[in-house]
Amino acid sequence: MKTKTIISHGEADTAQAGAALAERLLAEGKARVFIALYGEMGVGKTAFTRGFCSALGIAGVHSPTYTVVNEYLSGKHPVFHFDMYRITDADDLYSIGYDDYLSRDGFALCEWSENIREEIPADALSVTIERTDGENGRRIILEETE
Numbered sequence: 360m361k362t363k364t365i366i367s368h369g370e371a372d373t374a375q376a377g378a379a380l381a382e383r384l385l386a387e388g389k390a391r392v393f394i395a396l397y398g399e400m401g402v403g404k405t406a407f408t409r410g411f412c413s414a415l416g417i418a419g420v421h422s423p424t425y426t427v428v429n430e431y432l433s434g435k436h437p438v439f440h441f442d443m444y445r446i447t448d449a450d451d452l453y454s455i456g457y458d459d460y461l462s463r464d465g466f467a468l469c470e471w472s473e474n475i476r477e478e479i480p481a482d483a484l485s486v487t488i489e490r491t492d493g494e495n496g497r498r499i500i501l502e503e504t505e
Contacts, residue, residue, distance in 0.1 A: 360502055367497035373403040373488070374410030376499050380486075381414035381466070390436055390464045393480045395472035398488035403497055404470045407486065411468060412438055422470070427455050437465030443474040452478055 367373045384392055394411075396404045409420040415434035423429040423442040431438040439460045446452050452475055460467060461480065472479060485502040 360504060363501045365499040365501070366491070367403070367488075367495075367499055369495040370403060370406045373406040373497055373499065374413070377407040377410030377412075378414040380484075380501065381411040384466070385414070385435065391466070393461065393467045393483040394469065395479050395483045395485045396468060396470045396488070397472055397485065399490070402488045402490060404488060407488065407499070408438075408440055408468045408470070411466070412440075415466075428460065437463065439463075439465055439467045441467065441469040443469060443471040446471075446474050449478065 365372075365376045367376060380394075396407065398404055405420070405422045412418075412420045412431055412434065415431075415436055415438060417431045417434035417438060420431065420440065421429070423440055424444060427442060427445065429440045431440065441457075441460075443452070457478070469475070469479075472485075482504055485500075487500040487502075489498045489500070490496065491498050
């Protein structure tokens, strides 16, 4: 397991961390990656995703809390932005076409991955965002299999 920790001092730093990850994955030639996002409400999961998408040329990113998934197809690669906050079981998950999204080329960024731990691909990249000292401080921990 390879781990990297980034310290963020605000939303712009958190978005930049997302952009840096997208740029790295593009440079590595990746076209399909599942990114499991973990962290409490309001910690910056959507800001991270917004930054990730900006590096792909995608604007207008917002939380898919009520739609469960937003598809962004206008960038360099498709992005499927999930919010699993309201998902309570595998039936809920698969009723949204989860397995169909995972079979497509594109980046899947999944907020509230805690709710679907058993259904996350084994090779997923994990991003945990934690509050640190102060109102805006965050610790962003990226973990990936080698």
